[in-house]
Amino acid sequence: MSKRVFLIVLDSFGIGEMPDAADFGDAGSNTLRAASKGTGFSMPNMGGLGLFHIVGADPGPTRADFTGCVARLAERSRGKDTTTGHWEIAGLISEQAMPTFPEGFPKELLDRLSAETGRGILCNRPYSGTDVIRDFGEEHERTGALIVYTSADSVLQIAAHEDIVPVEQLYEYCRIARKICQGPWGVGRIIARPFIGTPGNYTRTTRRHDFSLNPPKPTMLDIISGAGKDVLAVGKIYDIFAGSGITDHVYTSGNAEGIDRTLEYMDRDFDGICFTNLVDFDMLYGHRNDVDGYAAALTYFDGRLPEILAKLRPDDILMITADHGCDPSTPSTDHSREYIPLVMAGACLKQGINLGTRIGFSDIGKTILDYLDIPGSIAGESFLKDIRRSGEEPDAE
Structure with a gap:
């Protein structure tokens, strides 16, 4: 049975x-x-x-x-x-805690991410997920740069407006970040954080996606x-x-x-x-x-x-x-x-x-x-x- x-x-x-x-x-x-x-x-x-x-x-x-x-x-x-x-x-x-980045990610990491995605980087520090799109969303829409941020957890999060970066493209950027973030940069998760709306009225969508370490x-x-x-x-x-x-x-x-x-x-x-x-x-x-x-x-x-x-x-x-x-x-x-x-x-x-x-x-x-x-x-x-x-x-x- x-x-x-x-x-x-x-x-x-x-x-x-x-x-x-x-x-x-x-x-x-x-x-x-x-x-x-x-x-x-x-x-x-x-x-x-x-x-x-x-x-x-x-x-x-x-x-x-x-x-x-x-x-x-x-x-x-x-x-x-x-x-x-x-x-x-x-x-x-x-046995060992996964790495965290309370001061933001190293320049070498972000330079590689920017080069492989062809986009600039905004924020790069610990931030609330709702606050970060409020504070950087308009600049992201204007420049196309990715909003990259972290928290007290072992994560690298990438937020992007669905009209600027289609969701599947955002997922591909996160796969690129996952390949980069290994070894001492091996955060537990890369998280795609798509959002929609207009300045002052941004909201995150349900199409979040996590890319974990194996x-x-x-x-x-x-x-x-x-x-x-x-x-x-x-x-x-x-x-x-x-x-x-x-x-x-x-x-x-x-x-x-x-x-x-x-x-x-x-x-x-x-x-x-x-x-x-x-x-x-x-x-x-x-x-x-x-x-x-x-x-x-x-x-x-x-x-x-x-x-x-x-x-x-x-x-x-x-x-x-x-x-x-x-x-x-x-x-x-x-x-x-x-x-x-x-x-x-x-x-x-x-x-x-x-x-x-x-x-x-x-x-x-x-x-x-x-x-x-x-x-x-x-x-x-x-x-x-x-x-x-x-x-x-x-x-x-």
Whole structure:
């Protein structure tokens, strides 16, 4: 009988500072706690699975009992970015942080990018994505120069107006940047940021595209697909892993479509994993310090969770987790170094299991391989024996 795992990443849904958070400038960060103070925050369905029983996930209220399996996971990698977090979930520990450029990119790098694209460069410093098009958009339209900027994360972002640089051309410029940005310049992601509008009224479009480094070692995804099983990717998962190990994928415009596409995959007969990233938490609310927006997004996801649970088959496992934090209440608009939650459900799992704090997001990947009966050498320790229902146990009422 085929086995299916649905792994959903609520992008940036951290649940409290890690012990080394101060080293990253993130002391006191707790994304869940911050969002729980937002207008209308409500997560009764995640709460019923056990979210608020996790150490640090303390907005409450908690139920005396809960029906899922939960854990708090610490990051072993030296980072707090999307690529590092997802790679670690898939069993790849990044011993060294990916390079960041808080003073902007080196002249040699930009000279090469300008020469190979035939366009000038604007900005070249850390910037908010919405502010940068406001401040440089008009000059970009006038000169055709590319808006190149970064953040506290390991990224090089290129913004361009769709009327000045067609989207496919922007993607090609990003591929050029990806080839240039290797070694000491090897940022985790090159991000295309197309926008539209007129001066004073620019808006970014949904045709963002990420160009990631290739994972340096095989991940859970390579091992699953290498064993002849399915690896379905929803949202930016395909980009984060540079397509490695993925057998089918679909891009999405945001959380609502990400949930819709996941539900469609749940109607499909497959054997393996469906890996989903819901990006709006991070992109629209965490980075913009929008507490109410973050609260509304969590409430929306929780409201649709029953649809996902209803489609689980007897041998399916649902895992809901995150990749880092992005506390919307702190002065910083960048990611935060936080523990992540893991909330699991499925008829084949025990109820009311709290695994406490585990060291390494990679325990997720190792457990998935264990459940799918696939041997593979990745980081992590499987906890399947602690959560899997034995054949003698009665089904839940």
